[in-house]
Amino acid sequence: MSEQVWVVLQHREGKLHRMSKEAIAAGQRLAGEIGGTVSGVLLGSGLGDLVAQASAFDLATLYTVDDSALQDYNPGAYVAALTPAIREQAPAFVVFPHTYQSVDYFPRLGQALDAALVPEVIGFENGADGLIWQRPILGGKLQARVRVKTSGTVLLSVQSGAFPADGAAAGQADVEPLPSVPSGLTSDREILEVQQVGDDQVDLTKADVIVAIGRGVGGADKVESLRELAKVLGADIGASRPVIDNGWLLDADGNVERERQIGSSGQTVAPKLYIAAGISGAIQHLVGMKGATCIVAINKDATAPIFNIAHYGIVGDLHEIVPALTEAVAAVKG
Amino acid sequence: MRIAVCIKQVPDTEARLRVAKDGKWLDEEDLRFVINESDEYAVEEALTWAEKTGGEVVIISLGPARVQEALRKGLALGAAKAIHLVDEAYQGGDARATAVALAAAIQNEGADLVLTGSQSDDVGYGSTASLVAGHLGWPHAWLVMGLEVEEGGATAKVTREMESGMNEVFRLTLPAVIEVQAGINHPRYASLKGIMKAKRKPIDKPTPAELGLDAASLGAAGSHLEILEIAFPDSGDGAQMIEGDAAAAAKELVEKLQKEARVL
Ligand SMILES: Cc1cc2nc3c(=O)[nH]c(=O)nc-3n(C[C@H](O)[C@H](O)[C@H](O)COP(=O)(O)OP(=O)(O)OC[C@H]3O[C@@H](n4cnc5c(N)ncnc54)[C@H](O)[C@@H]3O)c2cc1C
Ligand SMILES: Nc1ncnc2c1ncn2[C@@H]1O[C@H](COP(=O)(O)O)[C@@H](O)[C@H]1O
Numbered sequence: 001m002s003e004q005v006w007v008v009l010q011h012r013e014g015k016l017h018r019m020s021k022e023a024i025a026a027g028q029r030l031a032g033e034i035g036g037t038v039s040g041v042l043l044g045s046g047l048g049d050l051v052a053q054a055s056a057f058d059l060a061t062l063y064t065v066d067d068s069a070l071q072d073y074n075p076g077a078y079v080a081a082l083t084p085a086i087r088e089q090a091p092a093f094v095v096f097p098h099t100y101q102s103v104d105y106f107p108r109l110g111q112a113l114d115a116a117l118v119p120e121v122i123g124f125e126n127g128a129d130g131l132i133w134q135r136p137i138l139g140g141k142l143q144a145r146v147r148v149k150t151s152g153t154v155l156l157s158v159q160s161g162a163f164p165a166d167g168a169a170a171g172q173a174d175v176e177p178l179p180s181v182p183s184g185l186t187s188d189r190e191i192l193e194v195q196q197v198g199d200d201q202v203d204l205t206k207a208d209v210i211v212a213i214g215r216g217v218g219g220a221d222k223v224e225s226l227r228e229l230a231k232v233l234g235a236d237i238g239a240s241r242p243v244i245d246n247g248w249l250l251d252a253d254g255n256v257e258r259e260r261q262i263g264s265s266g267q268t269v270a271p272k273l274y275i276a277a278g279i280s281g282a283i284q285h286l287v288g289m290k291g292a293t294c295i296v297a298i299n300k301d302a303t304a305p306i307f308n309i310a311h312y313g314i315v316g317d318l319h320e321i322v323p324a325l326t327e328a329v330a331a332v333k334g
Numbered sequence: 335m336r337i338a339v340c341i342k343q344v345p346d347t348e349a350r351l352r353v354a355k356d357g358k359w360l361d362e363e364d365l366r367f368v369i370n371e372s373d374e375y376a377v378e379e380a381l382t383w384a385e386k387t388g389g390e391v392v393i394i395s396l397g398p399a400r401v402q403e404a405l406r407k408g409l410a411l412g413a414a415k416a417i418h419l420v421d422e423a424y425q426g427g428d429a430r431a432t433a434v435a436l437a438a439a440i441q442n443e444g445a446d447l448v449l450t451g452s453q454s455d456d457v458g459y460g461s462t463a464s465l466v467a468g469h470l471g472w473p474h475a476w477l478v479m480g481l482e483v484e485e486g487g488a489t490a491k492v493t494r495e496m497e498s499g500m501n502e503v504f505r506l507t508l509p510a511v512i513e514v515q516a517g518i519n520h521p522r523y524a525s526l527k528g529i530m531k532a533k534r535k536p537i538d539k540p541t542p543a544e545l546g547l548d549a550a551s552l553g554a555a556g557s558h559l560e561i562l563e564i565a566f567p568d569s570g571d572g573a574q575m576i577e578g579d580a581a582a583a584a585k586e587l588v589e590k591l592q593k594e595a596r597v598l
Contacts, residue, residue, distance in 0.1 A: 005586050031358030074504075076473070078505055100497055104476040107429070107464035116558030135421050137564060138360075138456055145563045188473050190505040192491070209597075233598075243369075258517075265495050265515075265527045266479075273597040280347065294595040296587065297573060302544065303351075303566065312590060313573035324584035332588055332598070 002300040003036035004091040006028075006063075008082070009054055011044065016053050019097035019158075021165035024057050026121070026158040027095045028169055033126050034092060039063060041178060043081055051175055058171030061177040061280040069185035075105035076188025083112045084180035091153055098157035100265075110155050116148040118156040121285075122226070135159075139282040160287045166230035197212030198259030209273045212262060212289070213243050216278020216299065216318055220248040225319065226277060229326045232333060238262045238269065238289075240279050263288035275325075277318045298322065309325055335389035335487050338445035339380040339413070340436055340463065341373040343397050343404040344456040364388035368576045376514040378521040381412045383483055389416040389446070394439050396424050396432055398467035402537065415593050416537040417443065423542050428457075430566030431457040431556035432449045433465030438545040441472065446487055446513040452477050467511035473509040474502075483508070506526045 007027035010017040024040065031038040035256035038061040040051060045068045048287055055062045063085070069077040086094060086109075094138045096102035110117040122143070123134040129147060133156065137144045182296050204210060211230040217223055223243075230237050237260060239249050243314050251257050263271055270325040279285060281297070281304055289295070297310035299319045307313045316323055343350065346366040354361040369377070380391045384441030393408035395401045396419035405416040412506060417439050424435050440448055448470070450463035460476065467474035487508055494502050495515055524532075542549055550556060576583045576590070591598040 042477065079462035097408065100477055104464070104494075105461050107461035108468050108474070110430075110461075111465055114463065114487075117459070117461055117462055118559065130563065136567075137458060138345065138351065140349060141347075141566070142353075144457075145560050145565075147560050148558055149560045149561055150558045158417045189475075192503040192505060194496075195493075195501045195503060196502055197495075241516065247520065259499065260436070261370050261394075261499075264497060266499055268498070273591065273595075285421060294591065294597045295573075296591070305567065307573045308567065308569045310573035311595065312587055313575045315575065316583070320580040321584060324580040325587065327581075328584040328588040329598070 003034050005031040005038040005052055006040060006041055006091045006094045008041045008094060008096050009311060010097055010099055011050050014049060015099060017099065018165060019099055019160055021168045022163045023095050023097040025167035026163035027164060028058065030093055036092060040173065043070050054176050055173040056170055057173060058169035059173035062173040062175045064175060065178045065181050067185050069187050072189040073101050074189040074193040075108055076106050077185040078290045079108045079112055080185055081181050082109055085178050086113055086153060088180055094153060094155045095155040098159045098172040099234055103156050106155055115152055115153040115154060115155050118154060120159045121156050122159050123161040136283055139280055159283060162303060169209050204236055204238055204267045204269045207236040207269060207271045209233050210238045210269060210271045211235045212238040212239045212274060212276045212279060214279030215242040215281060224250060225322045234327050240285050276306055277322060279306055280304045335382045335383060335387040335446045336444060337384050337389060338394055338443060338448045339376050340394045340450040341395050341402045341404055341408060341434030341595060342370045342454050343367045343395065344370045344454055346408040347455060355563055358561055359564060369407060370451050370454050372453060372514055372516045375516050375518050375522050376449040376451050377408055377411060378480060378519045380515050381421060387487060392417060392443050394436060396435055398425060405537055406532050407524065407533045409529040410521060411522060415535060418539050420539050421541050422554045426554040428557035429465055430558050431463040431552050433462050433469060434551050434556060437466045439540060442545055446509050450506050450511060450513050452513045452515045458539060463511055463513045464488040472510050473506045474513060475482050475506065476513045477515045478512050479515050481512055485575055511593050
């Protein structure tokens with residue numbers, strides 16, 4: 001029997017998650033590499049139209065689990081539903097999108113199966129010693145090439161953007177219930193509510209120009225020069241996560257403006273111009289802004305990963321460069 | 335409540351990073367180490383709940399001798415005791431092997447709640463703490479931005495981050511492993527009195543045998559993963575770098591944004 005690759009698909013409000021398609025693209029590439037087949041796994045309650053969405057890819061089989069215990073995501077029921085089938089069918093690889101949901105439970109699944117975990121894969125190669133996985137380390141400053149030295153099923157999560165969704169081949173999958181799902185699945189979380197973070201008055205998704213402040217700014221008392229730059233540019237202010245976490249970006253009433261955070265746990269923006277000042281360029285930040293038309297990075301560290309995706313870069317102290325930039329912009333705009 | 339908190343010491347991200355000669359990890363000479371960012375928030379959360387429930391905090395770290403500095407800091411902040419998994423057999427493991435050791439130390443110590451960070455800033459597996467929960471047979475939650483211990487420690491209301499600026503709120507039964515995300519609270523600073531007191535607080539260093547562990551399940555021997563090589567990423571097309579002093583660079587950038595990129 002040829003080796004199998006499974007892809008566990010995430011969804012929300014009746015739609016496949018964008019990164020599920022990226023995970024399918026990764027799974028298809030992986031199956032091609034090892035000469036195997038790729039199948040999808042879809043878990044939920046009242047799957048309905050999701051089955052049609054998910055079976056429209058080039059998958060050997062789409063396995064489904066439709067159970068009321070899976071209505072809201074919870075790790076207990078997800079792990080219990082997946083464990084026996086993976087143990088029995090022993091796919092070589094199970095691919096997950098690297099989302100806040102998958103990473104919450106896939107370690108527990110790995111433990112139940114004693115399977116190896118390779119989180120946050122951004123690439124792979126098939127060498128003499130088998131598959132070698134690439135993953136970012138140290139906030140994306142470096143990358144590691146890792147190998148699984150044990151045998152058995154390997155669970156991996158693929159990072160956003162590494163395997164573009166448009167690489168996922170379309171097709172028509174056979175739909176089958178996932179085998180061996182235990183009866184009486186139960187949720188191990190009592191879901192109370194879903195909330196929006198911060199207020200929804202700040203919408204950076206439509207901003208034309210964003211001045212984004214990073215930890216390199218060095219303190220709440222030092223953001224003023226960036227506000228001045230934003231003013232002459234007619235730009236909105238955004239920030240990386242640590243700036244928000246540290247309480248450095250406050251509104252007129254002294255409240256932390258968490259809604260101005262850009263990245264995987266904040267807003268996803270696509271302005272014409274994005275000026276990143278004192279931002280290193282960790283993947284969780286990049287996913288929120290790499291769609292900008294023109295990215296300018298100002299950073300004192302010439303090796304900061306932000307320079308790999310920026311269009312223009314200046315190496316230096318932002319506290320010198322930003323005021324100079326404000327003056328230069330004022331000169332041409334004034 | 336007796337609260338255990340797991341902290342990892344990681345290289346300071348501001349540090350100049352160099353790859354070691356063998357290419358497998360960083361050259362640790364001249365490297366500055368700090369407590370992992372989300373773990374600092376976990377320590378604060380642990381101290382807060384220990385104070386509210388009249389309990390105490392035990393701080394646990396696996397790592398070489400240098401980690402003692404991080405443990406002392408946790409003690410200075412208010413933890414009652416520290417556990418340092420310093421034995422050579424513990425070192426160099428992946429999330430799986432590290433979790434085996436941490437779970438055994440927690441079990442040995444006894445805890446009603448375990449707090450951890452969400453992700454380490456060096457290897458960033460985002461898995462170690464969930465694996466600890468698995469060993470203990472407890473529920474867990476990753477990326478926690480709000481915690482409320484309820485019913486005298488029987489349950490907890492947890493706010494967990496989802497993508498795109500949404501949070502999910504749910505209830506768990508305790509004991510559990512709560513994996514805190516940066517930003518959940520405002521970590522305190524150590525007082526001079528705290529620093530003085532910390533010098534007299536105990537740091538236990540249990541061996542694998544004392545925790546009933548077999549060395550084959552620990553460190554590199556107990557790992558699924560092996561790091562073959564680390565390297566600076568290929569810079570791709572890279573940015574067009576603009577040189578010169580601040581005024582000259584700013585002027586040139588504005589010109590390029592106007593004429594070349596046409597975004598001004
Ligand atoms: C699950 C998860 C979700 C996350 N979500 C997000 C998110 O939504 N958004 C987000 O941004 N992050 C997020 N993060 C955090 C992310 O991993 C990084 O830690 C964060 O993006 C780093 O922010 P930074 O670049 O501002 O800080 P750092 O990485 O500390 O970088 C600071 C930079 O400033 C430079 N610098 C210092 N001083 C100066 C100076 N005087 N002049 C010029 N440059 C200077 C330094 O060289 C450095 O490159 C998340 C992390 C996790 C684990
Ligand atoms: N060596 C260690 N010692 C103590 N705690 C650790 C260690 N490694 C990981 N952890 C904990 O597990 C969390 C997740 O780490 P990781 O799986 O490496 O991303 C960290 O935030 C720590 O709380």
